[in-house]
Amino acid sequence: MATIERLALTDFRRRVVAGAFPDFQRLADAFSAMQFVQADPIRSPARAQDLMLRQRVNGYVAGELEATFPDLDAEEGYLFAYGFMTPEVWRELRWRPIRKLKKLERDVLDAVAELGEVHPRGLDERFGRKSVKNYWGGKSQQTKRILEHLHHHGYLRVARREKGIRVYQVPEQTDGQDSDPRARYRRLVMTTVHVFGASTKTMVVSELRNHNHLLPSRQERLAAVESLIEDGHLKEVQVAGITYLWRRENWLEEEVPDRVRILAPFDPLVRDRTRFQQLWGWDYRFEAYVPAAKRVRGYYAMPVLWRDQVIGWANANVADDRLKVQLGYVGKRPREKAFRMQTEAEVEATSKFLGLPSGAWELAW
DNA sequence: CCAATCGGCTAAGCCCGTAA
DNA sequence: TTACGGGCTTAGCCGATTGG
Structure with a gap:
């Protein structure tokens, strides 16, 4: 058994950051390369998916993903969070175990098949309106809950969105239900490590808990990850006593440019809060x-x-x-002129991405 | 008729207690 | 010590309805 490669924290940090921002000219290329982009509806100032894509696609503007979704090879679903993903990833998670469909669920599914593309409001006439309690403790329409349930279990797909609201349709019935669950789990692990870059075993298995039905025992799940290391798909590196997994093809040597980036709270670079703490020595929290x-x-x-x-x-x-940006610092504000210039450039780029005219921003240092 | 209000839609992190 | 489940916490936007 070979000893695990050790890496100094500074080298590790540089490598993690350098690998987190591949540069694409077109959304379609970026999307298929990234494989998964987490969704979040809060607009402060833009949806999370837009904030993450603008860091990786040249000239990306807010709302572009939603506008071009039907033309992309893209699906929506729940990986380790709800988001947008390639059909290849969706295939691995599409089918989840489910009890027999209830009468109303079957009726809603039949209605979608008959109508083609269905906006939640499009079912009101046929099924009436009935409020039920939703996951968040708020209220939703009963038929909307059923549409979500059918989507979660693979019976429906999201065809597009209208002003952020999902429009559903019945997908083509490609097979996949009987493919080997261990192979499916292994591919989900590879996707997760691809999205985040260096990840610990614990983090990956924990993030994929929504798919535990594929491999019911934790021992099996850990063994599946281990097998990817043995097969050479994942490489291990040890950083200050913590062992990370890394996909070999993502193991690149690059320099980090003098650049300021304002990131979404769910950006792959920062989403693992434990890794964040090790890399930058403070606790970031989504509030x-x-x-x-x-x-x-x-x-x-x-x-x-x-x-x-x-x-x-x-x-x-x-x-x-006007875009108003207020900055805060964990330590002291960097004094270099380059930091000031790069920050202004980032804020200007953000306002452009939001469709605001050049210079329509205010920055509080 | 216009303005105000309401219902509905969209998303998961975090803490804590208990179990393993 | 770690894993896991339960419970708690928001706000922007849009369209429909209601009230003056």
Whole structure:
């Protein structure tokens, strides 16, 4: 058994950051290469999927994914979070175990098959309106809950969105239900490590808990990850006592440019909060679900990356057609002129991405 | 008729207690 | 010590309805 390669924290950090932002000219290329982009509807100042794509696609504008979704090879579904993914990934997670469909569920499915593309409101006439309690403790229409349930279990796909609202249809019945669950789980592991870059075994298995039905015992799940290392698909590196997994093809040597990036709270670079703590020495927390009075950094504080360091956060919103950005720092604000220039360039780029005119922004340092 | 209000849609992190 | 499940926490936007 070969000893595990060790890497200094500084080298590891540079490598993780350098690998996190592949540069694409076209959305379609970026999307198929990324394989998965997490969705979040909060717009402060833009949806998470748009904030993540703009860091990887040249000239990307907010809403582009939603507008071009039907032309992309894309599906929606739940991997380790809800999001947009390639058909290849969707195939692995599409079918989930389900009890026999109830009468109403079967009727809704038949209605979608008959109508083609269905907006949730499009079922009102046929099924009437009935509010039920949803996952968040709020209210939803009963038929909307059934559409989501049918989608989650592979009976429906999302064809497109109308102003953020999902429009469903019956997918082509490609097979996949009987493919080997262990092989499916292994491919989901590879996708997860591809999305995040260096990940610990614990983190990957924990993130994929929504797919535990594929391999019911934890021992099996860990063994599946282990087998990917043995087969040479994943490489191990040890950083200050923590062992990370890395896909061999993502193991690149690149330099990190002098650049400021304002990141979504769910950006793959920052989403693993444990890795975040090891790389940058502070605890980043997403506070949208924290009561307003208890928030430390803000409702939707976005991590700010400077070179290979996450040095603070930004709160941003649009008011009166102007982008307003407020920065905060964990330590001291970098003094270099380059930081100031690069920050202004990032804010200008963000306002452009939001469809605002050049210079329509204010920056509070 | 216009403005205000309401219902519905969209998303998961985090903490804590208990079990393994 | 770690894993896991339960429970708690928001806000922007849009369209329909209601009230003045």
